[in-house]
Amino acid sequence: MGAPLTVQGLSIVAGSSTLVDALSFSVQPGEVLALIGESGSGKTTTALALMGHARHGCRISAGRVQIGDTDVLALDAARQRALRGRTVSYIAQSAAASFNPSRTIMDQVVEPTVIHGLCKRAEAEAKAVQLFRELALPDPETIGARYPHQVSGGQLQRLMAAMALIGDPELVILDEPTTALDVTTQIEVLRAFRRVVRERRATAVYVSHDLAVVAQMADHILVLRNGRMRELNATGQILAAPADEYTKCLLAAARPVTRESGKAANDDPGLLLHVQQLSAGYGPVDAQGRPAKPILENIDLKLHRGQAIGVIGESGSGKTTLARAVAGLLKPSHGSVMFRGRELKPMLQQRDRDELRRIQIVFQMADTALNPSQTIERILARPLEFYKGLRGEPLKRRIRELLDLVKLPHSVAGRLPGGLSGGQKQRVNLARALAADPDLILCDEVTSALDTVVGAAVLDLMAELRRELGVSYLFISHDLHTVRAVCDEIVVMQHGRKLAQVARVDYDRGPNHPYYELLARSVPELRQGWLDDMDRKAAAAP
Structure with missing residues (x-):
């Protein structure tokens, strides 16, 4: 059972900069409040302050945070530490980074009960198994004996929720808990989180930049920009009739928009890229040249000049491996990559300078793709x-x-990457690729780490560059909305195989491959009740 959360005049500073400016709101037991806004708006900074925590170099300069009868900011450091994991718990974005790979899942899930002396080990393990059931995890009796690498990303995210809930906290903070998940896994995790929050009547704060997800989870939405509240209202009211111009901008960016290229692929029918029977994987190869861990199997793909082809599928389907093999970063075990009518050498080091110039790659994480010490x-x-x-x-x-x-x-030319926002860094990534004057850009999840507004702006930019420069894209993503917005055709992959190739005219018309239909159904719609409708349809299905 949750406790009321009251925040009054919360301000957080870093040096002379104000990160959160006099924020006030409240949440009642059984309610979910969503904090939304673009990167740098203060969402996570606010969420961490609810536990009395400020990141290195930051300071909570004013305000009050009350959970039930506890004035969090009035506690000394030791009592604030005792509060975390017991009165208030935190579910982070990256479960993989939150678990110790050398300890079993059960050891880590029950740890809060040990730290806070809440119950004996046997009782804690029984409680954990019950939580595993509530969170719809497979094999709830035995999954705790596994190590983190032995479960999927979606399962690990739910196990982190079990760790957060085992101490029966009065407030649960969920910080972008499904952002790193593919769409089919995301819907399972959302279902599990929502069911547990409702059944336990928890008080919850949900941090996200994804309005479609927020529409399924939240009772109220607080819109933040530059650390200031722009709007606070019931979810239905904000979705139907937003009062603030910035909220209208967020909603507009979240709605799917088709970005026409201005030219069809058959305007210039020249075949640019032809992938034939491509297989690839990782690890040592056997006598027949097969890798220890095969990923791709017999992929065929054609891409014409000026065309954009999307490649979608769940995590582990082989999307990035395909891009790496085309780029020459991974040696195929079988098959060929033809480019401009010539077969490319399998490895980057074997290709000539002109071939290197004509194929460029833009990676998902701009932070790791740019040298932090170079302007x-x-x-x-x-x-x-x-x-x-x-x-x-x-x-x-x-x-x-x-x-x-x-x-x-x-x-920005004289600045280091650390001084730029995520969206600006991704634009630098694009500019670096364009510097080579390429024919083909391989885009690997280029907007998945960006918030909705910035991601939409990058997609607009890519469509514009395609019109003006005639550049072709192989666009890899797990986000079907994004791929449908920018691509002429979609290649659907699962378990390293190409299942289907869907043209733009058939995106909605069908009939399409059942797995494509599953992916399409799993993308949350920007309306309340979508997840309930999905559950009703699933229950009614034979």
Whole structure:
């Protein structure tokens, strides 16, 4: 049973910057309040403050946080630590980073009961098994004996929820708990979280940038921008009639929009990329050249000049492995990659400079793709020097043109990646790829780490670049809405195999492959009651 949460005048600062500015709200037992807004809006900073915690370099400068009768910010550090995991618990975005790989799942799930002396080990384990059942985990009696790497990402996310709930907390904070999951796994996890919150009448705060997910989970929505409240209202009211212009902007960005390329693939029928019977995997190879862990099996794919093809499937379906094999980062065990009518050498090191220039890759995580010690100018200069031989003023002029292309101010040239937002870093990634003047860009989950507004802007930019430059895309994602928005065709993959290829005209018309239909059904709609409707249809199905 939850306890009321009351927040009054909460302010958080970092040096002279205000991160959260005089925030006030309340949540009642059995209710879920969603905190939404773009990256840097203060969502997670606010959520952590509910536990009395501020990140390194930050400080809670004013305000009051009350959970039931407990004034959290009035407690000393030791009593705040005692509060965490008992009175208030936290479910983070990345379960994989939250578990110790060397200890069994059961050891870690029952740990809060040990730390807080809540019950004996046998009682804690029985309670954990009951939570595993409530969270719809497979083999609830035995799953606790496994190690974190022996369960799927969606299962690990639910196990982290069990760890958070085992101490019967009065407040549960869920911080982007489904963002890293593919759509079919996300719907299972959402169902489990919502059922447990409702049945236990927990008080919950749900942090997210995904309004469609929030619509299924939250009773009320608090919209944040630059640390300030822009709007607070019932979920239905905000979805139907948002009062604030920024909320309207968030809703508009969350609704699927088809971004036309301005040219059809058959305007220039030249075949650019032809993948034939491609197989690949990881680990040592046997005498026949087969890898210890095969991933891709006999993939066929054609992509024409000016075309964008999406590749979708769940985590582990082989999407990224396909991109790595085409790019030459992974040697295929079988098959060939034809590009502009010539067979590409299997490995990057064997390809000539022109082949390297014509195929570029943009990775999912801009943070790890950009050298943190190099300025943006140096990052963009390197491909221009390598592929184009530019120096001096022509080099600087082309860097300015690239920044214009991706709609970044020239002033970012002298900055380090750490001084840019996630969306700006991803635009730099795109600019670096464009510096080579490529024919094909391999896009690996390029918007999945971005919030809705920034992600929509990057998709708009990519569609514009395709119209203006004629660049082709192989667009890899687990987000069907995103792929349908930017691609002419969709390749559907599962367990390393290509199941189907669906043209734009058939996205909704069908009939399509059952797995494509499952993926399409699993993408949350931006309306309340969608998950309830899905559950009713599932219950009524024969």
